[in-house]
Amino acid sequence: QVQLVESGGGLVQAGGSLRLSCAASGLTFSSYAMGWFRQAPGKEREFVAAISWSGGRTYYADSVKGRFTISRDNAKNSVYLQMNSLLPEDTAVYYCAADRLVDSVRVGAKYGYWGQGTQVTVSS
Numbered sequence: 001q002v003q004l005v006e007s008g009g010g011l012v013q014a015g016g017s018l019r020l021s022c023a024a025s026g027l028t029f030s031s032y033a034m035g036w037f038r039q040a041p042g043k044e045r046e047f048v049a050a051i052s053w054s055g056g057r058t059y060y061a062d063s064v065k066g067r068f069t070i071s072r073d074n075a076k077n078s079v080y081l082q083m084n085s086l087l088p089e090d091t092a093v094y095y096c097a098a099d100r101l102v103d104s105v106r107v108g109a110k111y112g113y114w115g116q117g118t119q120v121t122v123s124s
Helices: none
Strands: 003-007 010-013 018-025 033-039 046-051 058-060 068-073 078-083 092-099 118-123
Touching: 003 092, 018 033, 018 092, 018 118, 033 068, 033 078, 046 068, 046 078, 058 068, 078 092
Parallel strands: 010 118
Antiparallel strands: 003 018, 018 078, 033 046, 033 092, 046 058, 068 078, 092 118
């Protein structure tokens, strides 16, 4: 049974930082691309960042490029999202996702496994 468990969300002031973690179990983690998505109230889920199975390739939404960094530790079955220079518009529930993707990593519908989400709130 595949489980993805996010942690690290919280309340932070604009300009601050948070580091999200996603711990995976029940899958051969090093074979899976990992993605971070977010959904704000009243809005559709959107792509934030993704990383290839090896960690050799990373992908970012334009809105977070230069502020967020995705990384993974295959020895710990974990993926991380370092979020710096946070803005109020970054407020959302953040989800990690996993699938054996080579491309289309920005497309949420391509991911078969999802975590339960962690709330990030950025105050102005």
